[in-house]
Amino acid sequence: MAVDGMEQKRSWHEVVQECQDRVSRLRVVLTTGGAMPPEHKADLDAVILAVRNWIYGRARRLGLDEDARNDVLLEFIQQLHRDLRSPGFGSMERRFGAYVSTTVNRILYERKNRQQNILSFIESLDAPFGDDGPPLHEVIEDPTPARLAEEHDEEQVRKRLYEAIAALPEIERAVVTHRLSEVRGIDIAQMLGMSPANVSRIYKRAINRLRQALTAGESS
Structure with a gap:
């Protein structure tokens, strides 16, 4: 058969x-x-x-x-x-x-x-970064990833996010990758040999880059 x-x-x-x-x-x-x-x-x-x-x-x-x-x-x-x-x-x-x-x-x-993990990460972009900083919705302006997900095919959003993460500078990519693995900010700081506050700044800088990559061309 x-x-x-x-x-x-x-x-x-x-x-x-x-x-x-x-x-x-x-x-x-x-x-x-x-x-x-x-x-x-x-x-x-x-x-x-x-x-x-x-x-x-x-x-x-x-x-x-x-x-x-x-x-x-x-x-x-x-x-x-x-x-x-x-x-x-x-x-x-x-x-x-x-x-x-x-x-x-x-x-x-x-x-x-x-x-x-990618979907969880998209959803977490508006959530607080552990105990290390303010809610990310104060950092990421509209259109939010949630809004993007509603307006675009989910698979395309994931693909663009994968590409954006791969294009990040090495230290930012490392922080974001650890966050995707649900590692706490304080633990990331210990692994990378820096302060939690510095990790938080790097993470927010990476989020800004990802937000720009995800929203690029949305107004065109």
């Missing part, structure tokens, strides 16, 4: 078996640090093609749009490249189906957590 999302003429077991044979050939070369010859590149392409539809189907059932599904596939490919070269992943040659399922589920789980 063919699995949903896979080629209808072959069962998932048959696809996995073919992939395991190709993975075994790839690992013989890659785990010894060798370069990938053209015939092995063809093996890798065939493995990715064989599991692509299953990955798309899994992500689609979780409600991910096309861009998000492509992101999941790209993350899987990057992880596959690393694991093919790792001596510690010999089990993927024998149980490749379990490897694909476990890896994709982990990627989806981590992606969901990242999105939840």
